[in-house]
Amino acid sequence: MTMYKKIKELPENQKTTTVVLLAMIDEKETRAGKPYCELTLSDGETQIQAKLWNNAKADVKVEEKSLITAELYPKEYQGALSYELFRYGPAPEDCQITDYVIKAPYKSEDMYQEILNLLRKEIAVSDPEKLDLIDLVKNIYEENKENLLYWSAAKSVHHNCYSGLLYHTFRMVRSAVMLSRVYPVDRELLLAGTALHDIGKLSELETDNLGVADYSVDGNLFGHSLIGCEMVTKAASKNIYDEEKVRLLKHMIASHHGTLEFGAITKPSIPEAMLLHEIDMIDAQMYQYEQTLEKLEPGEMSDRIFGLGGFVYKKLDR
Secondary structure, X not given: OOOOOOHHHOOOOOOEEEEEEEEEEEEEEOOOOOEEEEEEEEOOOOEEEEEXXXXXXXXXXXXXXXXXXXXXXXXXXXXXXXXXXXXXXEOOOOOOHHHHOOXXXXXXXXXXXXXXXXXXXXXXXXXXXXXXXXXXHHHHHHHOHHHHOOOOOOOOOOOOOEOHHHHHHHHHHHHHHHHHOOOOOOHHXXXXXXXXXXXXXXXXXXXXXXXXXXXXXHHHXXXXXXXXXXXXXXXXXXXXXXXXHHHHHHHHHHHOOOOHHHOOOOOOOOXXXXXXXXXXXXXXXXXXXXXXXXXXXXXXXXXXXXOOOEOOEOOOOO
């Protein structure tokens, strides 16, 4: 099989032909009202948006969720790297689409089981009688397991990959376990809230079997925090749970974005909710650092990263 350049290997200010997965086509308009397309492209390691000028979506002669040959032109624009697509067409037959899908670095089933195992283990150690919320988490997970195993956490920015939602939650639960040993918090509430904080993304986003996500109608209307609270209310109505615990669990979900400016329904009012917000921010930003560092050489500075509001430097090897 022919080896094609990865996106990070493409030289700037030069047209280079390679093979990529065309995940999504979004039609947009210039300020002058002329149509153009923004294509989401992946090489299995990196995902980018590339502009195809002077084309409506109906004019694009290749299908979404297919492999294509793409002549890409990377260039710096307003302090960041942007891409233009020129010529394109079907990919060679020997290219396999699974090689171009970005996936979480752990097996989905392993992450799923470890999340539930950590919750059982950590709460049992703290207080064997306080399992109400853990049972609630387990019931919601089991009901949604098929989707949880591959759902993306976002359309873009962080954990926007196959099983990205589970990967994001998996790392956050592990962080929550450690912080619950440092600070005097309700461990059951912190771990349950962490496990369910983004559960509403199962309805906010529509994710295909390649891990490509876009917003659903309900996602645009309500957002995942409100949807997640409703999922907890529905699950809690099927059994007898401590009403105060369920109320605080929903507050964790409602406030995990921290401030109204960033999409929270309300601000954190309990220490567990504050910790959840910080854990969420840490993992989202660490993912962006990790993804950026993979593209850099030692001693190199990145372009401005939108989700971080700054630059990333890869330290020299010593």
